[in-house]
Amino acid sequence: MKWTSSYRMLPRMFYQDVLPSVAKDPSFVLWNESLAEQLQLTDWHDETGLLKLSGAQLDDCWEPLAQAYMGHQFGHLTMLGDGRAILLGELETERGVVDLQLKGSGQTPFSRRGDGRAGLGPMLREYVMSEALFYLNISTTRSLAVIETGETVWRERPHRGALVVRVASSHLRVGTFQYAYHYGTSEDVKALADYAIQKHYPHVDNAENRYISLFREVMKRQAALIAKWQAVGFIHGVMNTDNMTISGETIDYGPCAFMNQYDLDTVFSSIDVQGRYAYGRQPQIGGWNLARFVETLLPLFGEGEEGLEIAQRELNAYGSLFEHYWLEEMRKKLALHEGEEALLDELFVCMRREQRDWTETFRDLTVENEECLQLECSKEMKDWYVKWKQTTEGREQELQKMQEVNPAFIPRNHLVDQAIERMELTNDRTLLERLLRFSREPFAYTEEQLAYRLPEEEKTRMHQTFCGT
Structure with missing residues (x-):
């Protein structure tokens, strides 16, 4: 060692x-x-x-x-x-x-x-x-x-x-670069950027402009990361720039939770009263944070207007980059091909109107549980299901692979709260260990996991989480 x-x-x-x-x-x-x-x-x-x-x-x-x-x-x-x-x-x-x-x-x-x-x-x-x-x-x-x-x-x-x-892999943050930019010199920013390249992106070391390449790599990692968050309904809760890593790792689990009912405005954090870090705003905030990152690299991009033009051009690629990763994740979740994305929009309309649970909806589709999907659902949802089945007909292998991306189990916020409370008050670790055991095999689709559907009494209840600082 x-x-x-x-x-x-x-x-x-x-x-x-x-x-x-x-x-x-x-x-x-x-x-x-x-x-x-x-x-x-x-x-x-x-x-x-x-x-x-x-x-x-x-x-x-x-x-x-x-x-x-x-x-x-x-x-x-x-x-x-x-x-x-x-x-x-x-x-x-x-x-x-x-x-x-x-x-x-x-x-x-x-x-x-x-x-x-x-x-x-x-x-x-x-x-x-x-x-x-x-x-x-x-x-x-x-x-x-x-x-x-x-x-x-x-x-x-x-x-x-x-x-x-x-x-x-490291604790380098966008906020680390902001610190260097505001309290240090351009040489300090350069030293930090060189260190980040050595630590995480050595393959860009010989690029024509290694610092532009560094930004591109960080942007790719963040776009891919947030797309994966969105795909499983994960809400970070506090996407401050000090909580965005240069490595592309999720960090600082404060008021985080998995979304229940599909709603772009879902917020769990007790302090996010304006919904800045709501589920639907996470991609936008990712871009905002990257804008703060690229500002710190301006001295390394070029002099004056040249550096600004480079930074703006690079940052403009974020939107399409995120959309690429997001659609890639969602196509896998529904066994769709390129050009069939209208089915996604139609599904989201139904899910939001009927307050459908994010994880349960995709889990039911994965196991082709038509009865669960159509229970008390609208004509629009039934029509969508028929259209989706017709679209994916003959894609048996892709439909089977849906089980590899649609989890049968996530640690629901109310379960995590219960497990923590029992551990804190009575040292009862039974639920805590069960959550950890299920979380290690989220795609197992066991009967035991399937029993952990969202209870009716939780479907209309909003839990808050706290950062614990």
């Missing part, structure tokens, strides 16, 4: 040295055995590993630091940084180098009067949701462990303290 600290190659302005706080009475709540195997850290699921990951016995190879970055939070640019997260080090694995970070490990120079702690509930949510996206084949950071600290964290009420051990 080899540890590195390549982030320290960047100018000193990008980080602050800091040690994690030592947990009072740590204990493992969740341990990700499959991820630990990939990282060759299976032997850390013991007392020594617990001490290392809870701040009491740091590895000699680690050089802990807190990263500096900014972020447009609900449209307002703010100086941020790792207020409750500490990068322990970078681990070289057979699949590449990954960051190992503690989230909820105590105060840092960027805590802004916060305590740097986290409650058990938000850390469990991050673990559950990041694992769900991983097994849905969506790029994401992952959680190696959730550790209870034995301390009390005060928010609106007392909570059991905890931290999550997060694994990512």
Whole structure:
């Protein structure tokens, strides 16, 4: 096992040295055995590993630091940084180098009067949701462990303290580039861009303009990522620029959830009162965030008007790029071919009018459950179903492949809330473990999974989620 600290190659302005706080009475709540195997850290699921990951016995190879970055939070640019997260080090694995970070490990120079702690509930949510996206084949950071600290964290009420051990290909964000642009020099922006290329896109190193190529690669990753979110009804909840990674990984699972009834205006976050990050606005916000990213690269594109023209031209490609990835996902979900997209629009009209559940609708189509689809549905929905069946006639292999992209199970928000509440109040982990087990095989289509349809009493109830900060 080899540890590195390549982030320290960047100018000193990008980080602050800091040690994690030592947990009072740590204990493992969740341990990700499959991820630990990939990282060759299976032997850390013991007392020594617990001490290392809870701040009491740091590895000699680690050089802990807190990263500096900014972020447009609900449209307002703010100086941020790792207020409750500490990068322990970078681990070289057979699949590449990954960051190992503690989230909820105590105060840092960027805590802004916060305590740097986290409650058990938000850390469990991050673990559950990041694992769900991983097994849905969506790029994401992952959680190696959730550790209870034995301390009390005060928010609106007392909570059991905890931290999550997060694994990512890096923690470079659009907000990192904003920080370099606003607080540093063009040389600092260049150093950060060079580092990002080396870290994630070495194939563009010899491009005619490597920085334009960097932007294109990041834009592709983000367009593809958001298209996959949309395809499974995932709502991130807080798409601030500090929550958009340069690697294209989903990060920072705060008020996130999967949509129930199809509605473009669906919002789960308790603080998103204007619906800025609603389901239907996620593609648009992705483009807005990329505009903020390309602004930071202007000094590297060219002088004056030339740089602006290049940036605008590159950014203009986002809309068609996202549409390409989105249609690619949706065609697979319905076994459609190019040119048959009108069926999508007709289906969405029916789904919204009849308040149909996103996941259940596609699951029923996948198992060809005509009875469920037509139960109390409109003539329009019945007509659509007949038209779709006629269109896809003879495409048996493609229809079978629908099961590979339409999940039979997602961790519904009300189930995640129940699992967290039971764990927090009574240490009952039965539902939590069931959610994790089902999430690891979302396309299994077992009878046990199919039993987890959305209950009638949940179909008209709106749950809120909270960021936990």
